[in-house]
Amino acid sequence: MSVIAGLVIETLEGAAPRVAARLLHLADLEIQGGDGDHRLAAVWTAPDSRSLAETVQRLIAADPEVLGIFPTFVADDSEERGD
């Protein structure tokens, strides 16, 4: 089972293009768009047990131009969801 999330990444003013460029190396993160200034829309997919939260933590901690990451959608992609 893996997790798929939609994310809005808030950056410092004018920093969205720079942050997007720095995120390109993350294989699990696909930039979907942005406002060209301070917000990016992204999809994060984890092929294994690495956590969404770890990624959020890493991005916020490692990139001083990232101000916050807000999920807009979270789901797991298992075909059957047992309880």
Added chain:
Amino acid sequence: MTMSRRDFLKTSAAASALTALGAPGRALADAAMPMTWTKSVCRYCGTGCGLYVGVQNGKVRAVQGDRDNHNAGFLCLKGFLLPQIMAAPDRHLYPLVRSKGKLIRSTWNEAMALVASRFQEALSRYGPDAVGFYGSGQALTEESYVANKLFKAGLRTNNVDGNPRLCMASATAGYVSTYGKDEPMGCYEDIDHADVFLIVGSNTAEAHPVLFRRIVQRKQNKRGVKVIVLDPRRTPTSRIADLHLSFTPGTDLAILNAMAHVLLFEGLADEAFVKAHVAFGEGTEANKALEDYRRFLAEYTPARAAQLAGCSADDIAKAARWFGEEGRTAMSLWTMGLNQRTKGVWANNLVHNLHLLTGKIGRPGSTPLSLTGQPNACGGVRDGGVLSHLLPYGRLIANDHHRDEMERLWRVPKGTLASKPGRSAMDLFRGVEEGKVKCLYVMCTNPGQTLPNVNRYRKAMASGATFLVVSEAYHPTRTSELADVVLPAALWAEKEGVYGCTERRYQLLPKVVEPAGEARPDFDILCDLARRLGHEELIPFRKVDEAWTEILACARGTPYDFSGMTRERLREAHGLLWPMPTATHHGTKRRYVRGEDPFVPAGYPDRICFYGRPDKRAVIWLRPHKPPEEVPDPAYPMYFTTGRVVEHWHSGTMTRNCRELRQANAEAVAEMHPDDAARLGAKDGDLVRISSRRGHETFRVRVVEGARPGLVFVHMHDDQRLCNRITIDAVDPVSRQPEFKICAVKVEKV
């Protein structure tokens, strides 16, 4: 064309994120998981984000933010993962009773009969004050109300307190001493109008991320908006700071007085506002004048404060000038960095002083606004009067008239309510330690992990001298493991009730799924206990909304009046702000303001009326700088502080049940400056033992460039590495709130 589930979800995720940026795509996101959506509120912090709960086959499957609520559809990661807390492996599903040292499965009837008999025995042998209740800012308003009524009017003890004492008591006492009444006058919407933000002792980016986002939006939408952050640590919040003022822990009182010094001596005070609306006071009496304040502030030059605080005098002056600049609005926000202090009330007073001195209050964008840590500490506990010195809706135990009023409302004989305040949180647990509190009922909170100097109180709770009842949604917790009876409590979407958050916003949480296992809502459990203790007439409720009707009656005619918040209206609305005295009133964004607050007469001659005090004036208090209870010395040479991280919440019973969060920052680490780490010979990942005069704990080191030298910061959420073995249990003499935020430690590499 066919689409795999994975592709479908990826498309939906992209659509949802793009929609948040203003692009279309909502319908696709919704279509990913067809389910029933019901409007509700987040279970976590005091921001009170509105959300929709998605239910499928009787289970909570998803949440999405409520775009029509103040959070504009945004949630933080914790909020988004709420579905996982419902079916967690350690959900507590059936009653447990301790037998021969072990907690064993019991029936509800056996467990409740035991609880009732032990309480009855303690009451008859030792009197009312041999029992106590320790509640929570996470319980629903109706639950806290029933507990308060049962214990104070039924069992006749005022030993009713709760964890808001640990987080907001100083904010409460700050509001009451300054304005005469508790709770903020401003609201979240002020963020959208503020030109200057003064953020003090708050890591808003991690503790209140959705509000932080709103601050970021404001800064991005209006050029020239300034953010001042006063915090010893460089936190993610300081990334948007135009000025981050780092200082020696515990010296912010000097800084705030020095800011007032600059405002007053550089002509930035609003003299007309001060003359019309402000009184001055020292100690507990408002018996001073502006000239006294001027003399008091004379010695608090920026240079002197900077010397005390280990910061730049120019930065203090700059902060004051930004705050006081004529024609610009100013908003202050603060949390535990101010409140969890032995001078917490004074620190709160000093923030209010800045607003009163400049008249930057009661206008859009100009307000002090204390941020709340829990979802219903304001509504359920502060407003509801579920603390040892309070009665509902601004009434005081020690006030004869207020007791008379409540006795009439509760239809109990005159003299039923005891006139002496009960034990506040720390005193309650000291009563356990002393063997004076024979039975303690703990609901929806985890004091075995969250009390300061926790070793001392864990030992007391484990001694067996006190019969400890814990009502919890999870087991084991660091408290339930010590209990004699552990009752399984329904959680969040499994029950109905009202939450009241930071900005006086009340919201209804509906029940959307059945409780897990044999769990029951705390409301039902307390009503059951009341019947077993012979108080069915006092607690006659069969439904939660019956209690709400009674709550409305208790609030009617008080400054809190929210009589207009009928159940139906709460069900429809996306949050309602009190005062709201009638069913047609639209609610109040800004208190004390003519034309907004229903308690300021339309014909009142001034724009502002601080009606909480008899003279209609708010008080600027002369509060000197005082050091914290414990400062470093040769034996314990470093400062120690604790706080939140964005992924976790409080004692982690909920967030550690989310698989995405469990792996992220779940282990508390000790963050320290590279120089401090180098002095210890420690690098990232090494273990250090941190010791105070009270206890010790071992943590891994995280070396942080922005840390303040001489200060070690530890995350507060870890249930295995208890930072509160180290913290100090000294309390503010007025608010009785402990000084979690500052103590002295030594750090040794293991």
